[in-house]
Amino acid sequence: MTKAPSLAQLKTDLADVTSVDDPRLALLAADSRKGAQLLLTQIKRRLAKAEAAERAFQQRLHYERALWQRGQLVAGIDEVGRGPLAGPVVTSAVILPETFDIPLVNDSKQLTPKERERLYPLILAQATAVSVGIGSPQLIDQINIYQATRVAMQRAVLGLGVAPQHLIVDAMQIPVDLPQTRLIKGDAKSASVAAASIVAKVYRDHLMATYDELYPGYGFAQNAGYGTAEHLAGLADRGVTPIHRQTFSPVQKIINA
Template sequence: MEKYTIGEIEQQLFGKEEVNKEFLKTLKKDSRKGVQKLVLKWERQEEQKRQVHDQFVNMTSFERKYRSEGFEYIAGIDEAGRGPLAGPVVAGAVILPENFYLPGLNDSKKLTESKRDEYFEVIMSEALAFGVGMISAAEIDEINILQASKKAMLSAVDQLGITPDFLLIDAVKLDTPYPFEALIKGDSRSITIAAASVIAKVTRDRLMKELSIEFPHYGFGANKGYGTAEHFRAIKEHGVTNHHRKTFAPVREYI
């Protein structure tokens, strides 16, 4: 093994999809500290991969259950933007292929913005169908945020293009002709709901960034419409826009 340099061993361990088991056994017998550090680093990386894989498999339990019952097109549904003071509430709906595999996919709120963007592209390219529903701030004021969230979800389902057999919904129950299960914290329990949460959040975040160009004082690109100190100062100094939810208490105080 002495004929391999530390750099060559590193390339063998981290430059390939799979590492030869006999090669690994030989490395573990190598007396060089640098080699043992690389082996330890590789083992930690493999353990992390296993954990991420296991998490993904666990998050497909509901999909596997309903497929075993004969449902083929299982749509996940989630929304983004119930809490902000400004901007629409946006829902995503998605039907994934049975062999879909995207380790690391989780509740969109647990992902970094760069990971959400990366996963968004994969989901949109590999999904069998997807839909987006959006309800404006004005309509939220008319019908309340819970009803607006439900309406956005139903709209997202209508946009799918494929008639779903079954719906997996994050938390809320919908008035729908399709059989469904509403899962509390569904975006961290179902991979299909997690994918829908990414669609909803990325779509909404990008919209808020666009609004920040038109309304630069409010910091929408950074706060996404949530009630940050900067946002409150802007409302106090510049008033509310037609994208603010005027029935929300903090906004109502400045009208």
């Protein structure tokens, strides 16, 4: 009589199962050991989760697919950093190929920092073109955050190495002469916008970590320039830095004081 494989061996052997129709699962179902049945439940749960993620991913390609069918290159655009007291607003424009296949790409706010860091180089590797546009704190103070965001988005689009024929934008109107689909919460509805949101977020987080080394005491690496207690304490103790937005109320109060 052939000895049944150990549960540890089964777990290793079945790690590559990608379908509930895999005949190995039928053998596992026939294994009466409690551990084997638990493993079967875990595998089915993993497969169901992967299937749901794939369905959601295909739904996020809805707008792109309609434009691809018309032979158009599509760029998704998003921004990060409109609310912080310090640092620039950062935008990104991303053109995805029709072969793009990273189901985990979603609204950056729905992802952990570790997930964003892992997806960032994968997006750069698969994308047809990627560009970043910056709106400096000085520009924000000159023309306000909304207009500075539009300018940064324009810079991102114009910086693409490949010219897009249609833009999908997260709720903004970009001053470029191209047709634009404007979506509320576009980073959750469009894979291109989601990819742009991840690129912009990771790029800005890295930038703020560098600023944390230049201007210690504000917690920029942790708070990305948002008005946390640590940041406000740093403002009170150390004053305003060159990367602070002087027209934003807490900073303005420090300057006036």
